[in-house]
Amino acid sequence: MSRAWLAVLAAVVVLPLTVRHAIATEIWIFAIFGLGLNLLLGYTGLLSFGQSTFFGSAAYVAGYLLKQYAINVFVALAIGVVVGAVSAALVGYLCVQRSGLYFIMLTFALNQMFYFIAYQWTTVTGGEDGMPGIGRPALLGVDFRNPLAYYVFVAALFLLSLWIMKRIVESPLGKILQAIRENDVRAEAVGYDVPSFKLLAFIIGGGFSGLAGVLYAMLFGIVPLEAIGFVFSGNVVFATLIGGSGSLYGPIIGSFVFIWLSESVSVVWERWPLLLGVAFVIVVLFFRGGCVEAWARFWSWRERRRALEGIAQ
Amino acid sequence: MLYALMGLGLSLITGVLNIPNFAHGALFAVGAYFLFSAIHVVGNFWLALVLAPVGVALLGLAIEYAGIRPLYAAGHDYQLLFTFGLSLILGEGIIVVWGPIGFSQLPPSILRGGLDLGFIFYPKYRLFVMVMAGLLVLSTWLFLEKTRYGAIMRAGIENKEMVSLLGIDIHRLFTAAFALGAYLAGIAGALTAPIRGLSPSMGVDMLGIAFVVVALGGLGNLLGAIAAGLIIGVAQAVVALYWTEASVAVIFAVMAAILLVRPQGLFGIR
Numbered sequence: 001m002s003r004a005w006l007a008v009l010a011a012v013v014v015l016p017l018t019v020r021h022a023i024a025t026e027i028w029i030f031a032i033f034g035l036g037l038n039l040l041l042g043y044t045g046l047l048s049f050g051q052s053t054f055f056g057s058a059a060y061v062a063g064y065l066l067k068q069y070a071i072n073v074f075v076a077l078a079i080g081v082v083v084g085a086v087s088a089a090l091v092g093y094l095c096v097q098r099s100g101l102y103f104i105m106l107t108f109a110l111n112q113m114f115y116f117i118a119y120q121w122t123t124v125t126g127g128e129d130g131m132p133g134i135g136r137p138a139l140l141g142v143d144f145r146n147p148l149a150y151y152v153f154v155a156a157l158f159l160l161s162l163w164i165m166k167r168i169v170e171s172p173l174g175k176i177l178q179a180i181r182e183n184d185v186r187a188e189a190v191g192y193d194v195p196s197f198k199l200l201a202f203i204i205g206g207g208f209s210g211l212a213g214v215l216y217a218m219l220f221g222i223v224p225l226e227a228i229g230f231v232f233s234g235n236v237v238f239a240t241l242i243g244g245s246g247s248l249y250g251p252i253i254g255s256f257v258f259i260w261l262s263e264s265v266s267v268v269w270e271r272w273p274l275l276l277g278v279a280f281v282i283v284v285l286f287f288r289g290g291c292v293e294a295w296a297r298f299w300s301w302r303e304r305r306r307a308l309e310g311i312a313q
Numbered sequence: 314m315l316y317a318l319m320g321l322g323l324s325l326i327t328g329v330l331n332i333p334n335f336a337h338g339a340l341f342a343v344g345a346y347f348l349f350s351a352i353h354v355v356g357n358f359w360l361a362l363v364l365a366p367v368g369v370a371l372l373g374l375a376i377e378y379a380g381i382r383p384l385y386a387a388g389h390d391y392q393l394l395f396t397f398g399l400s401l402i403l404g405e406g407i408i409v410v411w412g413p414i415g416f417s418q419l420p421p422s423i424l425r426g427g428l429d430l431g432f433i434f435y436p437k438y439r440l441f442v443m444v445m446a447g448l449l450v451l452s453t454w455l456f457l458e459k460t461r462y463g464a465i466m467r468a469g470i471e472n473k474e475m476v477s478l479l480g481i482d483i484h485r486l487f488t489a490a491f492a493l494g495a496y497l498a499g500i501a502g503a504l505t506a507p508i509r510g511l512s513p514s515m516g517v518d519m520l521g522i523a524f525v526v527v528a529l530g531g532l533g534n535l536l537g538a539i540a541a542g543l544i545i546g547v548a549q550a551v552v553a554l555y556w557t558e559a560s561v562a563v564i565f566a567v568m569a570a571i572l573l574v575r576p577q578g579l580f581g582i583r
């Protein structure tokens with residue numbers, strides 16, 4: 001077991017002791033969402049700006065079934081993964097043909113399409129008011145209405161997701177995706193069907209997003225319209241980039257920072273997305289490379305100051 | 314016609330600067346709100362209609378100079394995050410300055426009421442907007458096609474290295490293109506205000522449509538953007554007659570259908 005895994009496990013144990021259970025749970029849900037995006041962004045080099053399409057679709061479908069038929073939790077999660085993967089297959093099929101700016105714009109535009117469907121289909125989704133009344137059915141005698149029990153459940157699923165994602169990126173498939181990121185022309189020339197592999201990455205990422213979506217719906221008992229909106233897609237990109245998209249653990253750090261940041265500014269001011277926007281701009285202009293780089297820079301700045309003080313004396 | 318205007322501005326920005334401009338919708342909304350305030354300050358619709366887009370263009374100038382210029386080498390992910398952050402700032406800024414409740418804006422008194430065209434009774438202001446947007450698209454087109462600056466801009470879309478090798482200040486070109494794109498977004502917003510009123514969410518709604526127009530028209534293909542804008546506008550109007558709720562979703566469905574058949578967009582070559 002590596003140090004990174006130990007750190008993650010320690011965080012899983014310590015987190016519910018330090019922050020509210022709901023926030024702790026949200027952090028891991030967002031981390032699962034980030035893991036899915038990172039397979040695209042960090043490993044395949046595809047900047048998808050429409051991840052909330054899969055997150056929101058899964059949340060709506062599974063949430064609707066939970067509400068109407070009170071289905072089993074695992075069935076709901078499985079449905080969420082399938083819905084996430086299928087919607088990702090549909091969107092991905094249209095998008096993987098293109099690259100660069102086109103790709104980004106298409107993922108965004110299709111995200112908007114799903115958003116407007118959810119917005120107008122008020123009889124099912126509740127439109128702007130969201131879809132409330134989603135329960136957390138008990139499983140094997142464990143009552144998930146207890147926040148700590150639900151936290152443990154989500155954290156366990158997160159660890160499982162992380163393990164699966166680790167296996168994926170270290171598998172031959174993961175290496176092919178990285179080859180596509182580095183040089184897709186060469187990957188094509190070596191004989192890999194690049195669009196198919198991109199689509200596969202999309203579907204896997206969509207499955208993870210779907211899982212996160214269902215967990216999110218059960219956490220808050222509601223699917224808000226924002227869950228399928230483009231701001232949500234932007235947030236997960238931000239979280240992944242701020243954590244460092246190059247590494248498997250980057251989105252986890254990013255999820256911490258993002259949820260903590262948004263929770264703390266949202267109590268300060270009602271118009272907190274403004275502050276969030278400012279944070280985006282500051283990060284992009286001054287801290288490209290994410291937390292890891294900012295940390296390194298801070299250390300080198302301290303070293304230099306020490307050296308200067310040494311000279312002064 | 315307004316979609317064509319938005320698409321043209323966005324196509325110019327994406328084509329020349331090669332960045333995903335997620336703040337384009339916010340610039341559109343800012344244009345509408347600038348018009349609203351300018352009318353209150355100067356008390357004249359026509360003067361406000363001139364001033365508001367210029368204000369947006371200046372804002373665009375500042376944004377490009379201070380924010381986007383350091384990011385050309387940074388990759389699309391950071392450019393996206395920056396323009397996305399910017400659209401949050403502008404969108405929320407509108408709420409802070411003008412409040413979360415929308416406004417309605419009356420057209421100037423000569424353009425109120427309708428005009429009997431013989432076969433149909435049509436609001437005068439909408440006719441004015443159509444003519445105005447048409448003239449703007451035409452003049453932008455002539456500017457790009459017939460003037461020296463326009464030629465440089467088109468050359469910038471084709472091959473940036475070559476343009477800068479020929480001794481043209483490429484950064485100034487980028488700034489100018491962004492400001493022009495912002496101007497077009499701003500005037501589209503200003504013209505829309507008396508038709509649809511003002512609301513903080515108007516920018517986001519328009520942003521998706523602008524992206525569709527650009528994706529259909531082909532990236533950096535300015536004529537394609539104009540044509541795609543017209544097609545989308547007509548498609549939406551027709552659907553709105555029969556199934557009002559779906560009229561926005563249909564835009565995206567049309568795009569998806571066309572891209573299935575022609576992945577490069579209607580007029581795209583790349």
